[in-house]
Amino acid sequence: MTAPLKVKDLTVAYQKKPVLRNVSFEIPEGKLIGIVGPNGAGKSTLIKSILGLIPRVTGEVEIYGKPYKEQRKLIGYVPQRESVDWDFPTNALDVVTMGRYGHLGWFKRPGSKEKEFAMECLRQVGMDGFAERQISQLSGGQQQRVFLARALAQDAQLYFMDEPFVGVDAATEKAIITLLNNLKQQGKTVLVVHHDLNTVKEYFDWLLLLNVELVGIGETERLFTKEYLQRTYGGRLTMFDSEKESSFMIN
Incomplete structure (x- = not known):
């Protein structure tokens, strides 16, 4: 089967300084993949460069064997919440309905069918009761749920999510991971930029370890080890062991 995502020799530079260097990998379908690495490792840059x-x-x-521009309808994207203009005058339902635009032809406006689909996506993230609420009036966690609903409305096969757990409450974090697991069970592939090493084993079945260059990619059980993590984080990682579990602190 054709891989959902294949990246070959990817290099990105800001002012001639490499932020990503010669990154190559391929991922199989139906995996929930955590993109993990220190600050400045190029995690968000990786997603943005893949999406053009x-x-x-x-x-x-390559997205399912073809260039990104030919496969846009197969992709869903949740950006960092801080990169969104939350003062834009629109409500939650309209934001989610925007996710349907890729399935409409040129100059077509969303109708009742698209609105109903968007409402169902809001229900899946527990936000249907806020459909008419202006997005500027929502809490940070609620705003994140709205953008997850918009990604659902795209009805994609391959999802990219940039730090969806940052700045959300425990209930929203639980709702997000439930949603991600549901997507995986539907055969979707999801890549998530993630910072909390203490939840990595619980949340992801695959990892992409990154620090400007690719450190490793594969099953979490194989890569989530002291050796791989210290290669990824260097001296900034401290690991605490106990009989029951391990915890991590980034210095």
């Missing part, structure tokens, strides 16, 4: 949001110095990206 920032230029690459070198590299090729």
Whole structure:
């Protein structure tokens, strides 16, 4: 089967300084993948360069065997919450309905069918009661749920989520991981930029370890080890062992 995502020799630089260097990997379908690495490792840059949001110095990206521009309808994207203009005058339902635009032809406006689909997506994230609420009036966790609902409305096969757990409450975090597992059970592939090492084993079945260069990619059980994590974080990682579990602190 054709891989959902294949990246070859990807290099990205800011002001001639490499942020990603010669990154190559391929992922199988139906995996929940955590993108893990220290600050400045290029995690968000990786997603944005794959999606064509920032230029690459070198590299090729294939989505199900074809260039990204030909496969946009197969992709869902949840950006960092801090990158969104939350003062834009629109309500939650309209934001989610925007996720249907890729399935409409040119100049077509969403109708009742698209609105109903968007409402169902809001229900899945527990936000249907806030459909008419202005997004600026929502809490941080509620705003994140709305953007997850918009990604659901895209009805994609391959999802990219940039730090969806940052700044949300425990209830929202639980709702997000439930949603991600549901997507995986439907055969979708999901890549998530993630910071909390203490939840990695619980949340992800695959990992992509990154620090400018690719450190490793594969099953969490194989890569979530002291050796791989210290290669990824260097001296900034402290590991605490106990009989029951391990915990981590990034210095």
